[in-house]
Amino acid sequence: MTNIIARTVRPVHFEDFGGQDFERLVFVYHLRAGWSDLAWYGQTGSDLGRDIVGVEHFEDWQPRNTVIQCVNRASLTEAKATRDMEKACRAPGGVPDAFKFVCRGAVSSDQRDRVKAAGRKLGIHNVEIWSGVEFEEALRLRAEFLLQRFVEGVVFPDAASELRRFVDDFPDLSDEDTLRIMAAVFERPAFRTPFQAESSLPAFQQAIEDTISALNTGIWRTRDGTEIRRLPSLHTLRDAGTRATLTKVVRELDEIRRIFKRHLADQTIRHCSCDDPNCPVFMVDHGAARALDEARTKALQTFRRAWPSFDVSVA
Template sequence: MPNVTVKPVHFEDFGGSDFERLVFAYHLRIGWAALAWYGQTGSDQGRDIVGIEPSDQGRDRRTVIQCVNRESLTQAKAEHDMANAVAAPTGAPDAFRFVCRSAVSAQRRDEIAQAARNLGVRDVTIWSGSEFEEHLRLHAEFLLRRFTEGVVFPDDGVGLRAFVDDFSELDDAGALSLIGRAFDRPAFRTPFMSESYLPAFLQAIEDTIGALNTGIWKTRDGIEIRRIPSLHHIRDARIRGELQQTVRALDALRRLFKRGLEEGRIRHCQCSQPNCPTFMVEPSAAAELDLERTRMLDRLNRIIPHFDVRID
């Protein structure tokens, strides 16, 4: 088989709006919620894109994304945009992200991070053009391919969402990679005896069953994060059958949890607060749940490329 050389993408060959469309589409693709494209309106107040960055630690961050399709990211430009974003009507964000077309030195990264801290924002991510390309190739190869082939991306948020959720060109590996994201949450990583909020655990199981069956991926609060391929998009009958078995395993996990509640092996504390998250769990019940969950994750680890979610 001949060697294939992957040439770097020349983002400088594309206009600023095209670059923003790609950045917006990428963050849609990886599951950011409540994305708003302020740069599209021409009055961004230092905020090209704003969205909720999901975290598997349960601490989602409201993040302002700046798209820097310039020869360099200057300190003056970064400080000006961050100051405007902090002063905008939407309020100071939890984090900043700069997506650039050019290289960014370590010194410049440190200086921008310090300027953000001076504004009260401690988290800053800066991607050079090559780093952005790596993320695209890992998580959104189809978007990068369309972009470099000159396919015109829609110029509005609604159209871009439909564009991003077009799974017709995805092969099974790409579809499985997106499906695997529905499992990247604390409910599938935390030992049951360490689970801090058991109602959220049960909701996560039910949401994941729904995501596999329908492709609708939601937060535990019922807010739709985005669409992903359902198991019905998978062409390989064997893999599709494995995912159907995963749905059954999730249902077994849900029924095991509910049986623990009925038997009193998992029980709410005796305080008078109806929304108290504290539960008492017998070690044997926790061990059974961890074992059932591990079996389910082992199945997924075998069929989803690069998937490696395990109980910590």
């Protein structure tokens, strides 16, 4: 009988690290998560209730200018959170679109409700609160190599520009970590929405092309061409078999693009009869929708063969 040694993933004790180290980790996480225009005010000692500010990007709605406050203390109190939000609202940028607290400790549902209510009174209608456990889960999902370096005492650079280079450096990544990061490019409606229910077919085509580019080059962009973040490309994969599988994924994504264009050409996908050239409404025959859904499913299944934890599928 084979003895199996169970491995336990132990929680990270953020309280063992200083406030600036905690802020540094929060900053580099959001760099890795694709936020843009990030500024680390806490580093300068004049934060005005804003340790970090940046722009969070979304696939299906407008970017949000967000203030991030790092709470490196045992608990998040309503009084402290309210003071931080009030100071941020008085800062030169005015009332932010959103406010995010990243805490080292636990946060009760009652605390969350009170802090969010305080935010609404100030005109901040998007208040997000991460406990230490939630922050750790996000790190393990999107940036485990940063968490590993942090816990093992690898010194992060001090300057924001050096941190950006640090985050974009991939030499220590295993293929497993590389695939986990690459999987983020499929987390968009273009890979989950049945084609018959697509609301914007030009956006669908752009999403496919952006995904091909991201896997090939490591540069992930929004629909309008804005760079979201740097990723490891398929060429950084060490195992030749895994690299070949990802190359096949790219070919299958390109086939989706070709199928889409063929159906546009034969009018089984066609623009509605209105005169607005920017109208997103298209008419789609069932056969065309079925062909595209099958092609997408094939590409997603191929990626899953490389990384079995992958859970994106057409709904």
